[in-house]
Amino acid sequence: MKKLFTLTILACMTLFVSAQTVTGVVVDPSSGDPLIGATVIEKGTTNGTITDIDGKFSIVITEPGEPVLLVSFLGYNPQEVSVMGDGNVSLGNIELAPDGLGLDEVVITGTMDIVRDRKTPVAVSTIGVREIQAKAVGNVEFPEVMKNTPSVYVSSQTGFGDSQMWMRGFDQINTAFLLNGQPINGMEDGRMYWSNWSGMSDVATAVQVQRGLGSSKLAISSVGGTVNIVTKTVENQQGGFARFMVGNDGYLKGTLAYNSGLVGKWAVSALVDHWQADRKWAEGTFGQGQSYFLSVGFKPNERNTFNFLVTGAPQNHGQRWSQSLETLEEDPKFNQHWGLDSDGNILSERYNYYHKPVMNLIWDFDIDERTTLSSVLYASFGRGGGTGDYGRGRIRTEEGQVDFAAIEASQSGIGSFGDNYARRASVNNHQWYGNVTTFKKNLSPDVDVSVGADVRFYRGDHFRQIVNYFGLSGWNESFRHATRPSDYVVNESYSVNPWAALTNFAPEGQRIAYDYSENINYQGAFGQLEYTPGNASTFIQGSVSNQFYQREGRWSDIGKSDSVNKLGYNVKAGASYSFDLSNIIFFNAGFYSRQPFLDNIFENIRYSNDFIEPEIENENVIGLELGYKLFLESFAANINLYNTNWGNRTNVSTFNNDAGTPDDESDDFAQRNIERGISQVHRGIEIDMRYDFLNGFLLKGYASFGDWKYTAIDRVTVFNDDTGALIGEEDGSDLSDVHVPNAPQTSFGIGASYRWNGISFFADYNYYDRLFQRNNFNSSETFLREEIGTLDPYSLIDAGVGYRFNIGESGLELRANVYNVLDSFYINQTDPFGFLNGNGRTWNLSLKYIF
Incomplete structure (x- = not known):
């Protein structure tokens, strides 16, 4: 040996x-x-x-x-x-x-807002296709590929697709995400659900992270930054690949992809895959799903190019919510939300299922040598939701799991909320249509002007339905409904299969708990002027948008609310100067007047058409940034200083008061917080560098040091969301000593990769510190404005190795990846009711045949 x-x-x-x-x-x-x-x-x-x-x-x-x-x-x-x-x-x-006859391989940069490091005066990091496919394919969440970027923090969770991401201390609600120029944050609340985008690892050719206000022309929610995800369209060479992957805890994945190459004026690329697992890492986090991707390109003449794309990732997976610290220290894999049914099958009380087909049609029109028109027309149709308990009849085993078999054995006849138990699904269906169009004119060698429009139409339908009665023949359901008699019974159940969810969901007569819709129409216009004389580069951007809101209730408040229109705008400018093509300095500044999310303007989004009084006003964001970029033959480095002031925030949030252990569940309730007039300041320094050396070796490193604090809050009001009862209220407070929680304010990392003659290797080390616990102004018991401690610092090591060899004109690639190599236990996030920990050691092994 x-x-x-x-x-x-x-x-x-x-x-x-x-x-x-x-x-x-x-x-x-x-x-x-x-x-x-x-x-x-x-x-x-x-x-x-x-x-x-x-x-x-x-x-x-x-x-x-x-x-x-x-x-x-x-x-x-x-x-x-x-x-x-x-x-x-x-x-x-x-x-x-x-x-003169071919097809452009990458989507239109006019709508993508892709920037080049040397030219555009913003803080930017770009991750290429090789790094994406090496690090983020399989039982790893797509955001993980961005965790080696300064000021980006990915809180990996133990359910497939449940990870969260922060940028400069701002959560992903306040980070803008674009897919080929299409905004993909939720229209109602800005949220990102990564389970809906699990197929991105296989089809993305690049991910560009623009920190801060960035260069995006759209009036989007880029308080923390903007993430542009570029998918492949059609590929030049005919061929494809087949891949099989295995991983820990029964993970299996199979993928097949094919590219037609250019056939006349057409080209087609397609990909399909299937994955499944007994669990991700923690108990009860089983899952399965598919991904599909189809891109069709067509160029009828020299000036026009079209590309049609459709993609989706139907999936379902068991979830785990927050736990008590004592429970996690005793058993990091414990999960109180699963159990065995009467047939001995594993069943999760908290279970996510969703299918969100996304499609877009891209048109690129070269009007003349100096003028272009780019447009993306898009649509998405989301169907599915998440399950949970309904009623007070839960029974647990001695080990703390839900005893579904005992529940079913104890129930018969018509159930009711106070005495029985059912499993419900909170359904979130939507239809979303939009268009982004950009006209660009080169006025002179030094001057470019761009103008465009951003239009969106959105409707979201929200209600609950029963998916399992556990021995009951029906459920007495009249609570909060304005017209149902007291003996009204629902008796139908509905599938939690994500494919079936496209059409199989409850009609109005079978819905429970609440039933309402949200309508949002959005119209935006934007413009940009770029002036690049000599070694300088400058830009100024502006946008204005109108957002229309209306709620339609079908339960306790039947009918439509008054309509509300909110006007927002932003303006940004930046400049860079290159001394000798190797040393570049830049500065940018911007101001946003951002409309509130629809969910933040109603008193109770589930049950009421009434607006919060006094009326919620726009948020204000001021961003300043100064940077230095160094480019040498084999070395590059960036240093950025930033300061972001975010004021007049309103946050309306609902939490399930479930502390994560059986003894605490007798007091379960849904808690709703209305927090008004929140202001905070995020400032910090970011450093990143890369060094290409020694025939294929790449060394990368980064460090981020932040000082993110709240400054004030005007009022906090807390309600029991089930009953509407007021729990407590307190007026304004000084929060200048309270840190923003849930993202490390100190982090650094170093990574190395090597590629030669079919051999590839990577190893990454990341360290996180000054990770503050969630503070108490989201608590149902007190409104104390003080620090409640920090989480322990922790570090993670990931590594992978691959080998590719030729078989005639084909090839085979074998790859093995290990994440959290040392199997470290760590707490990476808190919420108002407990702690969350990331995954222990996970791994995957794949064999890929390239033809």
Whole structure:
């Protein structure tokens, strides 16, 4: 064994010494713009790569002699480039001539707001397709690929798709997410549910994280930053892949993808997969789902390009909510929300199921050499929800799990809320249509102007339905309904299968607890002027938007509410100066007048058409940023200073008062908090760097130091959401000594990767500190405005290794990843009623056949 180990080390050292790395930049010959996602392949092999946001590529040669690179991009003539010389070689700019018939491979940058590091004066980090597919495929949440970015914190949770993300201390409600130019935050409350986007790891070609106000032209909720997710459209080369993956706790995944290549004026790319698992890591977190992706490209003539895309990720998974600290320290995998039914099958009381097909049609019109029109027309149709208990008849085992078999054995006849138990689903269906159109004109070599429109139409339907009666023949349900008699009974149950949820949900007569709809219409206009004289780059942006709100009740408050229109706007400007193409400084500033979310303007969104009085006004956001960028041949670094003031916030939130242990559940209730006039300041410094060295080795690091505090709150009012009873109220307080919780205000990380001759490896270390617990102004018992402590600092190590080898014109790739290598136990978040911990050691192993 020792001899084998020594030989292995010597072989690796030999490979390391003899490796040859070739770099270059693929550009458009007329504009000089980089071609993002161009394919670079070592001719005669399957060894290849694609260009990044700046058009750059780096490839390690695998064959001896004088290799030839085949460089291609849809819409351009492919080019063969000979690599001359020994050692590392830089090919400089490679210009591809347009063929006049092809298709653009990457979605329209006019609606994407993709920026290049060297030019645009914002703090930005870009993650490429190789890193995405190496680190975030399988039993890992998609946001995990961004956790090595300064000021980005991903709180991994133990349910599939339940992770949360923070940027500069702002949660994902206040971070804007775009998919190919399409806003995807929830229209009602800004939330992101990553379970709906589990297929992104397989179809994303890049993720760009713009911290702070960023460069997005849209009037979107980018208080913390903007995340642009770029999916692939159609690919130049014919072929595809089949992959099989296994992981811990019974995780299985199979994926099949195919690209037609360019056939006349058409090209098609498609992907489907299926996954399932006994659990993610904690008990009762089983799950399964599918992903599908179809992209069809068409170019009828030289000036027009169309691309149609449809994607979705139907899924269902068991969930785990907060626990007491004592419970987690005794058993980190404990989950009080699952049990066995009468047939011995595992069943989760807290269970998420959803199917959200998303489609968009992209049109790119080159009006002339200096004028373009870009437009994305999109739609999504969400169906599904989350399950929970209904009634006071829960029975538990001695171990603390729900005893579904005992519940069913104890029940018969018509049930009622005070005496019996059923499992309900809170359904959240929606229809969402929109369009983003951008017109861009190059007025001179130094001046570009862009104007556009952003229009959205949204309707969300919310109600509850029963999915399991556990031996009951029906349920007496008249509570809070304005017209139902006291003996009204519902008796139908509905599937929690995400495919069935598209059409199988309760009609009005079978709905329980509440039933209402929310209508939102949004109209926005935006503009941008860019001036880039010499070594300078400047921009100024502005947008204005009108948002229409209306609630329609069908339960305790029948009819439509009054309609409300809120006008919002923003203005931002920035400038950068390059001293010598290697040293760049930048500054930007902006102001947002942001409309409140619909859910934050009603007294009780579930039961009432009445607005909160006095009327909720717009939030105000002021952002300032100063940065320095350094670019050398093999080294790059960024330093950013930021200050964000966020004032006049209103937060209306509902919590289930479930402390996570059986002894505390006798006092379960839904608690609703109305918090008005919240203000806070987030300031900090961010540092990140990368060093390419030694034939395929890449070293990356980052550090973030924040000082995020509340400054004041005007009023807090707390209600029992089930009964409407007032629990408590208190007027304004000084919060200047209260830190913003749930994201570490100190973090740093370092990562290394290596790629040569089919071998790839990565290892990442992340450290988190000054992670404050949630403070008490969300508590039902007190309104104390004081610190209640910090969570223990913790660190995580992730690592992965892959090997790819050729089989004729095909290839095989074997990859193994391990997350939380040391199996560390850590608490990564709190909520008003308990603690949440991340996953222990998890792993996956995959075999991919490329054809």
